[in-house]
Amino acid sequence: MTTATPKLSFEDYLAYSDDTDTRYELVDGELVPMSLGTGKHGSIIEFLYDQFRDQINRRELPWTAKQAAVGIRSPRGRRWDTSRIPDVMVLPLAQWEAMENREAIINFNEPPPILVVEVVSPSTKTDDYRSKRGEYGLLEIPEYWIVDPLTAKVTLGILDHEFYDLVEYQADQVIQSPIFPDLQLTAAQVLAAK
Amino acid sequence: MTLTATKMTFEEFLNYDDGTESLYELENGKLIAMPSESEINRRIAMFLVATFLKLGIPSTRLTLKTELAVSGARLSVRVPDLVVLSEELAGVLAGASRSIVLLEMPPPLLVVEVVSPNQEKRDYRYKRSEYAARGILEYWIVDPLQQRVTLLEWVEGLYEEQVYSGDQVVVSPVLAAAALAQQVELTAAVILRGG
Numbered sequence: 001m002t003t004a005t006p007k008l009s010f011e012d013y014l015a016y017s018d019d020t021d022t023r024y025e026l027v028d029g030e031l032v033p034m035s036l037g038t039g040k041h042g043s044i045i046e047f048l049y050d051q052f053r054d055q056i057n058r059r060e061l062p063w064t065a066k067q068a069a070v071g072i073r074s075p076r077g078r079r080w081d082t083s084r085i086p087d088v089m090v091l092p093l094a095q096w097e098a099m100e101n102r103e104a105i106i107n108f109n110e111p112p113p114i115l116v117v118e119v120v121s122p123s124t125k126t127d128d129y130r131s132k133r134g135e136y137g138l139l140e141i142p143e144y145w146i147v148d149p150l151t152a153k154v155t156l157g158i159l160d161h162e163f164y165d166l167v168e169y170q171a172d173q174v175i176q177s178p179i180f181p182d183l184q185l186t187a188a189q190v191l192a193a194k
Numbered sequence: 195m196t197l198t199a200t201k202m203t204f205e206e207f208l209n210y211d212d213g214t215e216s217l218y219e220l221e222n223g224k225l226i227a228m229p230s231e232s233e234i235n236r237r238i239a240m241f242l243v244a245t246f247l248k249l250g251i252p253s254t255r256l257t258l259k260t261e262l263a264v265s266g267a268r269l270s271v272r273v274p275d276l277v278v279l280s281e282e283l284a285g286v287l288a289g290a291s292r293s294i295v296l297l298e299m300p301p302p303l304l305v306v307e308v309v310s311p312n313q314e315k316r317d318y319r320y321k322r323s324e325y326a327a328r329g330i331l332e333y334w335i336v337d338p339l340q341q342r343v344t345l346l347e348w349v350e351g352l353y354e355e356q357v358y359s360g361d362q363v364v365v366s367p368v369l370a371a372a373a374l375a376q377q378v379e380l381t382a383a384v385i386l387r388g389g
Contacts, residue, residue: 075265075327078298109268131351134326140267161319162266 010073010081014103023068029081034068037121040193044119044147045087047193052090052115055180063114064093071105072113074135080108084132086116088145090179112141115179120148133157137164143179147190154187204269208292217259220271221320228273234338235308237388239275242306242336244389246278250374254288255279261294262302264324269297272321278304278372301329304368309337322346326353332368336385343382358382 007029008016016024016031024031037045045067052065070089076082083105091113095106106113116136118128128146136144137159144157144164154175157164169175169187177183201223202210210218210225217228231239243256255278262272271294279287283300287293295302305325307317317335325333326348333353335344343364346353358364364380 078301078329080265112267126350129352130349134323134352137323138266138327161315162323163319 007081010083013081013083014105023085025071025085026081026083028076029079034085035121035123037119040149041087041119041121043193044149044190045117047190048088048117048145048147051183051185052088052180055183056090059182062093063090064096065090066096069104070096070099070113071103072116072139073105073107075108075138076131076135082135084135086113087119088115088117089113090115112139114141115143115145115177116141117145117147120146120150122150125150129155133164137162143177145177149191152187152191154190201268204263204271207271208294217273218271219273220269221316222266222268222270229310229313231308232310232338234388235275235310238308238336238338238385239306241389242276242385245378245380246369248378249369249372251278251372255281255284255372257293260287261292262305262328263295263297264328265297266320266324270324272324274305275308276306277302278368301331303330303372304332304334304366305330306334306336309335309339311339314339318344322353326351332366334366338386341382341386343385 008026008031010026013026023034025034049065049067056063056065066089068085068087070091071083071085073080074082074084095111118124118132120128133144140159140162142159146155146157148155152170154169156167156175156177158167158178171188172186175183175185175187202220202225204220207220219226219228239258246256247253257277257279258275259273260277262274262277264270264272280300280303283295283302286299307321309317322333329348331348333346337344342357342359345356345358345364345366347367359382361381361383364382364385370377
């Protein structure tokens, strides 16, 4: 691997600003710009965000949902110099409020969020299905949704002892979410979000 | 969320001494005593050491019960049954006062766990995630209880799984690359019998 640019520490990353609006993930000490997804990508994120918020409100849960607004420091390789920003995150309201005056990043030794979603794009496909599955599992995030418009399927990772068992949903199959058991969504509905 | 008793930090773990010879793992801040080994588990580990030596892997790159720091939700420490070190890692460890692979060191090439009763979740789930995140190229789960050998190969951040039983020949890319001598055919049955 060639490393032309010096690696960033996690602290460097927190303080980093290049005077643009580009948001970055940190992967093994390297800045990875978050590309602007397709319109479809954005529609799915917004749709799930609305659905989760609706569930939270109906059941009066002390949770909140955020769209790519919260980072999570992730174990990977030799150091903790990776920060992921999931497309949608559900977390306790108190945890979100505690970040009001600091960087919105869940640091290590902090409790995990409740649910995260990644919407797959060609450039993030491998990470979404592989590295992040490992990392989010280690972080003990109870539920991980991988929404894949490329192959028209929604995969739910259900955590058991730090490792996700996967359940795939396609077409008219109704997604069974242990976190949101009242959701009545088919894979097709999620993938057809406008 | 319930607040459990104070969690042990990595530094506390390194300094921990209860005056016994017991080996401990640190699992997300919890101290876990290593169970004593059954005779079959010991035989399997020793047979694999002997086989790896026969394949030409130098003894300096094979280690039993070396501690291995891994990232869980917190920093954890595992004590794998058998580890194959890279040449680079063996060099880094030479002269160390405690045989522990720290997080900032290169990852081992291969880790073997021989499953003990009631340890299945640890070996098949926790460690599978931890070793993948640590970038360990191959993880073998040798399971005398279920009579199978699971070979996990690291591919782009996650393990691909291959399960062997009976007379099936175990195919290990790491061994093939590390071995100097001629390949020996290693079947699941022979590994599970311990030779």
